[in-house]
Amino acid sequence: MSRLCRVDIDESSLPDASPDVVQERRVAIYDLLEDNSFALPGRDGVEVPPGPYALVLAIRDGRLVFDIATEGGDRLGEFHLSLGPFRQVVKDYFQICASYYDAVKTMPPAQIEAIDMARRGIHNEGARTLQERLEGKAQIDIDTARRLFTLICAMIPQG
Numbered sequence: 001m002s003r004l005c006r007v008d009i010d011e012s013s014l015p016d017a018s019p020d021v022v023q024e025r026r027v028a029i030y031d032l033l034e035d036n037s038f039a040l041p042g043r044d045g046v047e048v049p050p051g052p053y054a055l056v057l058a059i060r061d062g063r064l065v066f067d068i069a070t071e072g073g074d075r076l077g078e079f080h081l082s083l084g085p086f087r088q089v090v091k092d093y094f095q096i097c098a099s100y101y102d103a104v105k106t107m108p109p110a111q112i113e114a115i116d117m118a119r120r121g122i123h124n125e126g127a128r129t130l131q132e133r134l135e136g137k138a139q140i141d142i143d144t145a146r147r148l149f150t151l152i153c154a155m156i157p158q159g
Contacts (some may be wrong), residue, residue, distance in 0.1 A: 001051045002039035002139075007032055007151070013065075014158055017023050028151035037141040039066065042075065046047070049075065059083070079137045083156075086133075088101035089126040090156055091126055096122050123149065 007029045013016075016024070038055075039049040049070050056067040064086075067078040096119045103112045127145035130152070134140060142146065 002037060003052050004033065004036050004038045004055050005052035006054040008054075008056045009151075009155060010056055010065075010067075010105055011159045013058040013060050014155060021154060023067065027156050028147065032144070032147040032151060036144040036147060037139075037147065038144060039139040041139060047076070057151065057155065058100065066150060068138075072089070081133045089122060089129055092155055093119070093122045093126060093153055126153070 009025060009029075038051065038053060040051075040053070042048050052071045053068045053076070054071060054073065056065075056069075058065040058067065060080075061080070062083050063080040064083055065078055065080050067077045070076060096115065100115045100119050104114050107115075123146060124142075126149040127142055130149050131140060131142065131145045133146075
């Protein structure tokens, strides 16, 4: 029961997205919903209703917003994470992804594999950063953190 059953993105908080970015977000949400672990810890001795949970993600005023509700729609609250700690790893991730896509077109398999390993390493770094930032707010496993990081990257404008 400690999982996400629905994930939505508050599009009003984001710039217009290309069809490719919209598709990337859909795939990231699909992957996240297929397999995730998401639990809310109690606070100040107050128990949190058990999951599954519905999540709405937004970016507002340079902050990543997690708006959480029960499966039935009862709002449980929201928390905000500064995007500052993510800026460098997201920038690195975008750069290595661009290098990977370029490499696939022209480089030999060994070089593509080396770039892909670096891409996965940066992706894992982003996932660990997310887990650290969520500490005390939500408990997620590394696979869920990876999937959420992918979705967050798909929300952040590149460039």
